[in-house]
Amino acid sequence: MRMRPTLSWTPAEDLPPGTTDLGPVTGALSTGRVLVLSGAGISTESGIPDYRGEGGSLSRHTPMTYQDFTASAQARRRYWARSHLGWRTFGRALPNAGHRAVAAFGRRGLLAGVITQNVDGLHQAAGSEGVVELHGSLARVVCLSCGTFSSRRELARRMEEANEGFEPVAAAMNPDGDADLTDGQVGDFRVVPCAGCGGILKPDVVFFGEAVPPRRVEHCRALVGAASSLLVLGSSLTVMSGLRFVRQAAEAGKPVLIVNRDPTRGDRHAVARVALPLGTALTTVAGHLGIPLDGAAADRG
Structure with a gap:
């Protein structure tokens, strides 16, 4: 269930600091079977605002x-x-470099799947296949x-x-x-x-106060179980609908990596949080892996 938006979360002072080192993200993707969990932050560069970031x-x-x-x-x-x-x-709205990078990683066979908390369809417009739309x-x-x-x-x-x-x-x-x-x-x-x-x-x-369909949750849990690592992109993980998958991965001993400029509720479970803009970060990682990004966007009609 998505919590009511009036509830808030304040980062604890003992959370690990963010880094600009993309090495762990590049390393995880080079190994493969990475499950992506994306939030509103990946779409801000497409002109869609987020809930909890700056502004x-x-x-x-x-x-x-x-x-x-x-x-x-x-x-x-x-x-x-x-x-x-x-x-x-x-x-x-059109996909940005972050969406295109995720699609490129998928085409190279590096991903175990993509779960998105977003309702904008931009991952699919960028060419990602089999995207699980957690919130519809x-x-x-x-x-x-x-x-x-x-x-x-x-x-x-x-x-x-x-x-x-x-x-x-x-x-x-x-x-x-x-x-x-x-x-x-x-x-x-x-x-x-x-x-x-x-x-x-x-x-x-899925409106706030409404439950995510149980079958969808179980499908996501199965994706986490089959993945080698979990890569969180642009989510504060404030609500349980996404945080539960971070906790599941961490409890199973799977590395959790987060790319988000601000602290998140999942930082204590992560190997690292990269505090860089997503478009820049993922384009850089793609470059390190020798993966070109396709600039063409799919027709959303």
Whole structure:
């Protein structure tokens, strides 16, 4: 379950300091069977903000909870108005050097898999295959009544038709694809229902306060069990949904390596935390391994 965003974690003073030495990361990848666990920090260079880093959105924005979304029609109106506007920007984001590096490592057969806490689809757009989307994807929508899945792009088209002239200017964009709007800007935004049964539509993502599907968790645990090491990229590991895999790897004696500029909740379990920007760090590692990065991005349509 993702913890409510109002909960916070303060790094302890006895955590090991960060380093700029990429040797352990290069060494682990050269050995192979590395499992990647990525968080919001890998997508910041694509223009998508994170939750807890410098200028993170949690300092000004409380993400929607599952309980609020399902209980209140007004909460759903507010969410969909903000998310509809945010999707125009979010859906156009392109993979950056960090995503391309992970895809290149996968093509070389160096990875045991990729688990991402992100809902942006940028790993797949960069060419990574078999990505486990721990918290789902904003590119899909699910009906809470009939369970039918549909395309977010199709929903965006329907919402455009239902809300002609809806062009507010957002104060900021958030990592969950939500744009900051006031209640006045939301106004009487019209939420469209499921085209099949008329039920409530929800993005196919795990909201705060909602549990990650058990089968997905067990699949991730199996990936950790089959890996030689775990490489965490751009995650503060503040919530248990990702931290549990770090703990599992450490308890099994598998090296945990973290690339994140700020301290994380998993530092005490790690061999090292590399405090460098992800694009720079992973491009450098790829260079050390003699792996060229493909600059072409896949079509996200």
